[in-house]
Amino acid sequence: MDLPFDLPGRFWRGNLHTHSDRSDGALSPDEVCRRYREAGYDFLAITDHFKAKYGFPLTDTRHLRTETFTTLIGAELHAPRTEFSSEWHIIAIGLPSGFPPPEPRESAPHLARRARAAGAFIGMAHPAASLLTETDADSLDAAHAVEVYNALSAREDRGDSWHLTDVLLNRGRRLSAYAADDTHFQPQDPPGCAAWVQVRAESLEPEALLAALKTGHYYSSTGPELHAIRLEAGTVTVRCSPVRKVMVTGGAPGVQLVEGEALTEAVLPLAMFKDGYCRVTVEDRAGRRAWSNPIHLGPQASSTTS
Structure with a gap:
């Protein structure tokens, strides 16, 4: 993938993994977006858990878009199972309205392929916290990227997933790597706005940001530039x-x-x-x-x- 720094446009700060009260977050989508906007973010993806118990939400934040702040529509997808966990956690950003819920026996690789075919950017969420094995991760062949740092998982000393990413890269996978805070705004959670991506694009239009994510035109940070x-x-x-x-x-x-x-x-x-x-x-x-x-x-x- 090309280095993004000399590409046309500028860097836009955003978070790719966030939850609201449409699933297990504490705050409404409007309030979540307000907090990120006031913290200086340019865009946000609310990725509520795409589960039956929450009504398979694709949290619609389009009404919160302005000229200086935008949103990407996505979800955290789930399917059984990994070697050491009962379910997968897959970030899918850019899902269309009406994306069909998973079938009862649909595998995670098939679900991720279906989401990618629908236009989504696919990320392996918090592999270290999920105890993903190399075999697990290699089966997710639709992934664009690995979530190499998750600020919420860092609370449990499992925030860093670079080791698995390096193994996959050495095995020939072409993957980018993003950081996210996975904020739920629950009382026991670390503060939000703790990890983000800087995406290089010519505009703040959701389509431009999504295209840049898919081509790896970004870097990740918890502070430095x-x-x-x-x-x-x-x-x-x-x-x-x-x-x-x-x-x-x-x-x-x-x-x-x-x-x-x-x-x-x-x-x-x-x-x-x-x-x-x-x-x-x-x-x-x-x-x-x-x-x-x-x-x-x-x-x-x-x-x-x-």
Whole structure:
């Protein structure tokens, strides 16, 4: 996938995994959207649980769209079962009104394929918290992306799903990687607006955002900003908001690391990743992180972005 930083348009901040009182959230869709809008978000997807006990909601937030804030229509889909859990959790964003509920014996891979065929962006929700195995994850062949950080699951020390993502990437899957907060606004939950994506698109139109998500034109964050990533002559140059660490990891064990008090630029070698892939992670003084999508390398890989 192409690096997004030099593409036309700008970055739009949004959350891809959120719940309202249409399923097990505490607040109405209007109130949820108000909170994200006032926190500086540009868009939001409310992904209520698509279950019979909630009436299979596709929470309609179109009336809350304005010139400066928009919404994507989606849901968290469920089907039996994974190796260690009674049900799957699948994020589907961009579902059409009237998307049919799952059949009683419909498998998760079939349900995800059906949602993707209907136009949705498909994500594997909180794999670490769901204890997804590699076999589970590999069966979900319709997925565009993995939810590599889930702020709600971090409460249980299972927020980070990069290990499974790296295994899948090394097995040849072409997946992007997004962060989300999975907010329910229940009293015991961590605060909302804790993890998000920055999507590069020419406009805030839902169709433009959805297309950018599907092509991986975004990065994820819990705080820092990525301003540019440039690949050239076997190195990667990263420009970002002030951080204490810039790291490059990928399809081989080990890390390339630069540390400092307030780094805003770093140059790191890529030789250890050869023709595989790499990804950039930055961490600020508060321990908050931002992640690029996987960057696939080749013998002639060279891309300048700003």
